[in-house]
Amino acid sequence: MERQFDFLMPSVNFFGPGVIAKIGDRAKMLGMHKVLVVTGGHIGKIENGPVDQTVNSLKKAGVEYVIFDGAEENPKIRDIKKGKQIYLDEGCDSIITVGGGSAHDCGKGIGIILTNGDDITKLAGIETLDKPLPPLMAVNTTAGTGSELTRHAVITNEDTHLKFVVVSWRNIPLVSFNDPMLMLDIPQATTAATGLDAYVQAVEPFVSVDHNDITDSQCEKAIQIIQQYLPEAVANGHNVEARTKMVEGEMLAGMAFNNANLGYVHAMAHQLGGQYDAPHGVCCALMLPVVEEWNIIACPDRFAKLAQIMGYDTTGMTTMEAAHKSIDGMRELAKSIGIPDSIKAIGAKPEDFELMAKNALKDGNAFSNPRKGTVEEVVKLFQKAYDGIY
Template sequence: MKENFDFLMPSVNFFGKGVIKKIGDRAKMLNMKKPLIVTGKILRGLENGPVTQTLASLDKVGISYAIYDSVEANPKIHNIKEAKAVYLDNHCDSIITVGGGSAHDCGKGVGIILTNGDDITKLAGIETLDNPLPPLMAVNTTAGTASELTRHCVITNEETKLKFVVVSWRNIPLVSFNDPMLMLDIPASMTAATGMDTFVQAIEPYVSTNRNEITDGQCIQAIKLVEESLREAVANGHNIEARTKMVEAEMLGGMAFNNADLGYVHAMAHQLGGQYDAPHGVCCAMLLPIVEKYNIVAAPERFAELAKIMGENTEGLSTRDAADLSIKAMRQMCDDVNIPRSIKSIGAKPADFEMMAENALKDGNAFSNPRKGTKEEIVRLFQEAYDQK
C-alpha cells in the first residue's frame, strides 16, 4: 500500500434526481459560450431523454451549442476526428459529453487532439499530455464505466483493432452529473454489462498494488452496493432505489480506480473489446473470476476479505479457502445477471490469443495487477475463458 499518494476526481460532482437541470447554470459559470455536445444517435433520438434535457438546460440560460451524435460503442479514432471537425467548423470552445463510457471517452479524445496533437496513438500511456483540454463536463447515463469521473480515455484503433488508453489528470472532467432517473429505461442486458463493469472496477483497485486506505473504503462500499442492487436493477429497471445504489457504486468505484488503478481484467478486456468490438462490461465480467483466481496467490488475505465483503461465510476457514469463496461469489454474480461464461460468445478466436496477451501486458492497467504474469500465462487465461462452460 502506498504511503504517499495523490487523489484525483472532478472538482464538482452532482448526484441525484433532477441534477441534469443544473447543466446550463454550471456551463455559464464555466464561461462556456458554445460547447460541442458529444453523444450517440439513440440517446439524441429519445423523447425527453438526457440529450433533450441537456439542450433544454443550455437553452434556458442562452448558451448555443453544436452536436456530434455519431459516437459508436468502443469509440474509434475516426469518431474523435469527425467530432473535432464539428467542433472547429462551429467555433466551439468547450465540450459536454452525454451518455456512457463511449460518449465520455470520445469527448475526452476530441479534447486531447484539439490541444495535444492530431495523432492520439502517440499519446497512449500515462501522463503523456502537455496541454490542458478545453473545458469539459460529463452527463452520465449508465451506472458503468465511471468515465465521467476518471482520467482514462479508451479509444479503439480501427486499423489495428487494438484499444489503447490515454491516462492523464488533464482528462478529468471539470463537472460530472449523475442523475439516476436517466437510467430507468436502460435495457436489462446493458444494465448487467455496465453494472458488472462497476463491480470489476471496485474489485480490481481493492487488490491493486497502488491501493491506499481511502480507495479501500470506496471499494468496500461500492462492492456492497453492487451486491445489494445489481440483481434488482437488472430484474426491474424501474426500481429507483436499486438504480440509485448502482450510481453510488459506480461513482465510488470510479474514484477508487482513478487513483488505485486496475489490473489484468481490464488489460485483457481491452483486447477482447478492440479485436471483436464487444461490450466492455461483458468482456470484463467473463474474465473476472478467471483472472482473480489466478491472482489469489499474490494476495490471499485481500481475497479472503473480499469474500466477507461479498457476503460469504468464511468462519472457520483458512485464508486460502476463504479467498476461494470470493471467486465463487464473483461467478455467482455473473450468472445471476446472465453474463455468458465463455468468450466464444463474442467471437473470440484462439489464434488471436498470443497477440492479445502480448498487448494486454503493455496495457496501462497491467502494471498495478497484484501478480506479475508472462505472455504464456495470459494466453492460458484467455484459453480458460474460452473453454468456460
C-alpha cells in the same frame, strides 16, 4: 511509514434525481459559450431523454451548442477526428459528453487531439498530455464505466483493432452529473453489462498494488451496493431506488480505480473489445473470475477480505479457502444477471490469443495488477475464459 499518494476526481460532482437541470447554469458559470455535445447510439433519439434535457438546460441558460452524435460503442480514432472537425467548424469552445463510457471517452479523445496533437496513438500511456483539454463536463447515463469521473480515455484503433488508454489528470471532467432518472429505460442487457463493469472496477482496485485505505473503503462499499442492487436494476429498470444506489456504487468504484488503478482484467478486456468490438462490461465480466483466481497467490489475504465484504462467513477457513470464496461471489453475481459463460459468445478465436496477450501486457492497466504474468500465462487465461467461466 505510509507511502505518498494523490487522489483525483472532478472538482464538482452532482448526484441524485433531477440534477441534470443544473447543467446549463454550471456551463454558464464556467464561461462556456458554444458547446460541442458529444453523444452516440440511441441516447439522442429518446424523446425528452438525456440529450434533450441537456440541451434544454443549455438553452435556458443562454448557452449555444451543436450536437455530435458519432460516438460509437468502443469509440474509434475516426470518431474523435470527426468530432474535432465539427468543433472547429462550428467555433466551439467547450465539450459536454452525454452517455456512458463511449460518449465520455470519445469526448475526452476529441479534447485530447484538439490541444495535444492529432495523432492520439502517440499519447497512449500515463501522464503523456502536456496541455489541458478544452473545458469538459460529463452527463452520465449508465452505472457504468465511471468515465465521467476518471482520468482514463479508452480509444480503439479501427485499423489495428487495438484498444489503448490515455491516462492523465487532464482528462478528468471539470463537473460530472449522475442523475438516476436518466437511466430508467436502459435495456436489461446494458444494465447488466455496465453494472458488472462497475463491479469489476471495485474489485480490481481492492487487490491492486496501488490500493490505499481511502480507495479500500470506496471499493468495500461499492461491492456491497452493487451486489445488492444490480440484480434488482436488471430485473426492474424502473426501480428508482435500485438505479440510484447503482449510481452511488458506480461513483464509488470510479473514484477508487481513478486512484488505485486496475489490472489484468481490464487489460485483457480491452483486447477483447478492440478485436471483436464487444461490449466492454461483458468483456470485463468474462475475464474477472479467471484473472482474479490466478491472482490469488499474490495477495491471498486481500481476497479473503473480499469474501468477507461479499458477505461470506469465513470462520474456520484457511486464508486460501476464504480467498477462493470471493471467486465464487464473482461468478454468482455474473451468472445471476445473464452474463454469457464464455468469451466464445463475443466471437473470441484462439488464434488471436497470443497477439492479444502481448498487447494486454502493454496495456496501461497491466502495471498495477498484483501478479505479473508472461505472454504464455496470459494466453492460458484467455483460453480458460474461452472454455467457460462457470
